[in-house]
Amino acid sequence: MKQTLWTLAALLSHWRRRPGNLATLVAGLAVATALWSGVQALNAQARMSYDAATAAISGGGARTLVAARGGLFDQDLFVKLRRAGVDVSPVLEGAARIGDKTIRIIGVEPVSLPRASPIAHKRKRADVLEDFFSGEGRGFAAPQTMRRLGLAEGAQPQTERGRRLPPLAALAEAPPGAIVVDIGVAQRLLDRPGALSRLVIADDAAPDDERVKRVAGEALRLVAADDESELARLTDSFHLNLTAFGFLAFLVGLFIVHAAYGLAFEQRLPTLRTLRALGVAPPNLVVAMACEVAVLTLVAGGAGVIGGYAIAQALLPDVAKSLESLYGAQISESLSLDLRWFLSGLVMAGAGAVLAAASGFAKALRLPPLSVARPIAWRAEHHRYLRRQAALAFLALVAAACAYGSGEGLASGFAMIGCSLLAAALFLPVALAGALALGERLARRPLARWFFADGRQEISGLSLALMALLIALAANIGVGGMVEGFRQTFTRWLDARLAAEIYFEAATPADARDIEAWMRMQKDISAILPVWRAKTRIGEGPVEIVGMTPHETYAAHFPLLEAAPDVWTALHAEDAVLVSEQLARRRGVGLGAVIGIPTSTQVWRARIVGIFPDYGNPKGQLRIDHERLKRYFDDASGVHYGLRIASDATARVIDNMQRRFDGKIARIIDQSELKGLSTDVFERTFAVTTALSTLTLVVSGVALFASLLTLSDMRQARIAPVWALGATRRKLAGLELMRVMAFAAVAAICATPLGLFMTWCLVAIVNVAAFGWRLPFHVFPSQWLVVFLIALCAAFLAALVPVARLARAAPTDLLKVFSNER
Amino acid sequence: MSIHATPEHLEATWKAAPMLRVEGLCKSYSTPQGAIPVLRGVGFTLAAGASLALTGESGSGKSTLLHLVGALDDADAGEIFLDDARLTLLSEHARAAVRREKIGVVFQQFNLIPSLTVTENLGFQARLAGRYDSAWQDELTHRLGLTELSGRYPEELSGGQQQRVAIGRALAVRPKLLLADEPTGNLDEASGDKVMTLALDLVAATGCGFLMATHSERLAARLQRRVRLESGLLAPQ
Structure with missing residues (x-):
């Protein structure tokens, strides 16, 4: 135990000396967690609202009878069923507008509501209940709904049909976005005299299909309590899309964590070897590393979940308006999340951190205390790395092909996008290595040859950040192309329609x-x-x-x-x-x-x-x-x-x-x-997608910055000899900047066809499966140019600090490389 | 306490039961051109409190032999007994424990932990082994002249200072056996001599066995015995 603790102390002391690297690692994990848990918060909030809406009237566990072909049915059927001894309670639902806000009017018959219904519990409030029936009646709305409508207790707003509502009272149990009134009042407000939407069956008297058929013929059908609500089913695709983009952002964030942790592992390799030489057994080393990851998870994951809450809070109004415009779903515009959501965010952060650190653990388990010097070690290792990347890229490509062959569902569409993004990302270092090798062969001047040769050595350190950049750029082109194509098609369609x-x-x-x-x-x-x-x-x-x-x-x-x-x-x-x-x-x-x-x-x-x-x-x-x-x-x-x-x-x-x-x-x-x-609805619907895609790009920029910052210490050992041989620091800094921007340019060039492929997948597979419509495929070259420039800007900004540090590096710092060579 | 051993004491320690026994040790490295034998049946003994210099040209296998004795690497054949423990039969876990508790190693490149201060580096192995003794650490700090440097990080030290920290770290655990691989290889002659004197004083104070690899005959002469490695075999001098 003591041994592990001292090992952990030695490992953690690394961050004391490199707070910047620690900050990028924590920020990476926090951002990844924030994007993921933010999206999950939005989904959870929406689903909670759907459930609350259902449960408020029926208690969530009751079965209902609805019109067999949808729509409304005559309340005579209710009377017939009651006379036949079927214990049912009538409900009428419909939309109305108060001012410029759409609201759901729910008419209930409070005496016959199932006991499990939260509203039914309020029957004990006799004063309120009396109001429900007597005089002009009473309407109940959740406090947040009252706030949204800008109404105070006792207010009597008018609907768009000029009907005045009974005085309103706040009731926490009322479903969000709805006003609950007596059924007779609802029929008047909605201009649906004698009509009902559904009958809620009291939980202890559920009749079977046959009994209902005997009384109501084919007019009604029974909906089981555990059936997904219509709203939940309709919005499933919307939430799945949100989850997919959240996951993509999480993956890109994980690239930062992987890059930062991997580089930290390389930086600490001599320390790890020393620890092994001093008698730390491999399992103890791994336990200490795992403890370190656990601490990181708690700190960064906790910060990420808090960030996720902030992101969800910022995006919730757009999501709420999209859901309302598209599906008529009313969801609460203030987040109310439970401990499970918080813990699931932490678990996701932990899983991500372990995934990012897994290769470090494996290496630590096998790490010998001695490093045998081999002059060809780097070259052999680099070739092995490129071969492994190419093989994995090929496997990812095969998986993408399998996903395509497995059908045209939403899951296969996303799997195809995911696998092809992964394949391209894995192949990127191979492509870069090839381009640099070609450059090295063609270069004549010694500094140019060094530029290319040294670039090849830099690839493995920067590859993860470049992969993240490639994925983010491709996602930007892909999503941007789909949204822009949709916008054009939608506008033309709207003009005609x-x-x-x-x-x-x-x-x-x-x-x-x-x-x-x-x-x-x-x-x-x-x-x-x-x-x-x-x-x-x-x-x-x-x-x-x-x-x-x-x-x-x-x-x-x-x-x-x-x-x-x-x-x-x-x-x-x-x-x-x-x-x-x-x-x-x-x-x-x-x-x-x-x-x-x-x-x-x-x-x-x-x-x-x-x-x-x-x-x-x-x-x-x-x-x-x-x-x-x-x-x-x-x-x-x-x-x-x-x-x-x-x-x-x-x-x-x-x-x-x-x-x-x-x-x-x-x-x-x-x-x-x-x-x-209509255009506003469209913009709001894609506001979240665009925000996530932009955030993903920002995350990838941070990944590049984190990697370059971490690498800058290691870079001195490679740059110092060239400096000692006569190149100026300014010239070397310029070459560093040029190299990073060239890498980003290659990533952007590779991202363009990949992004187009993603657009095609979204248009031809995902949208068709999710929404049922197929859009024409459009290409937007001006958008590619913008993304290319964004890539160069991101690379420039990410490289600025490390390059400036190099340009201003004191000769003594560079000389240290020679005095402390290990 | 005297830190210089008397001739009688040395005589006694030579004749004492060996604390380290190496028999028929072989090691070769594989290369694309085939295996290169480095050690071809090396054997020697070292008693507790005794010191032995290992000399030989560059590439003669001195470091390899030190790494094998230090349980840092696996031999192809042969046996190493340290305090009756047969190192070649021990599991990885047990070998780590031997390194932690019984062996102190001074590397040519110091191998200090860059993120720990001088004080933290000095006490690190002792803490790992559960043998941290603050009085002993203070004495080591004082004798090695590191008091003023205790809060500094390795990169802020000169080569000689780093080497003194490395020696202190190795001795802080009170090892049975101190191994040093070209301990003054990175130092000038004067600094090397000073560091060597300090090391020998401290070795005498702890009574541990001392095995040093060096290509310097002058340094080797300061130890009780010396052997030379030639063509993978030991040649007594």
């Missing part, structure tokens, strides 16, 4: 009829395009049905990926349907196929006459003839419209409508504003 000049939503269907009658008399309005919507389920997923009237606007503008020659005629004249790309992929159907669509009364079979892109919509969508929508879906919400008008009349028409109908219009927006909102 949002062809109407004005979009509005009436407060109720009756209001919509009034407004429609008025609009028909307006000369400014050239076409009224109802965009009525209904819901159904096809397979396991929810599907939106949108009606389309026959109008040239659609034929001229509505973007289609594939279409039958007579698509618009067929859509309105036949049993035909347009299918969104993601739904077509999910169902494995194409043009000409017949698809069964559950309607209010039957399963309608329609031929697919077109497939359209529907970017940003996690649900599948079907476009059908407007008249058929009205006929087949009696619960269709007939409140959404598009209007074609002369563009100079837009403001006037909006103004007229607002003055004339005021409370009858829930929302009205012109085309440019709607495009702005």
